[in-house]
């Protein structure tokens with residue numbers, strides 16, 4: 001994926017990125033607090049259920065949901081997590 005944004009991507013692009021994410025039955029983390037850093041995104045989680053990009057720092061609260069649920073809430077893939085996964 002060539003699109004990378006610092007900060008919040010425009011809503012139409014977020015939709016597009018979510019549409020490109022075809023994974024099913026994957027659990028992701030979404031921010032409980034919403035508008036704080038990364039609130040528009042869903043994050044990939046490690047075995048402990050922690051976002052692999054360390055979004056929000058150690059005090060951030062996340063809820064683990066199915067990826068389909070995250071998309072219904074108009075979340076889009078976290079660009080930092082995507083980058084980390086691509087580098088694996």
Ligand SMILES: [Zn+2]
Nearest residue numbers: 043053078081
């Ligand atoms: Zn992330």
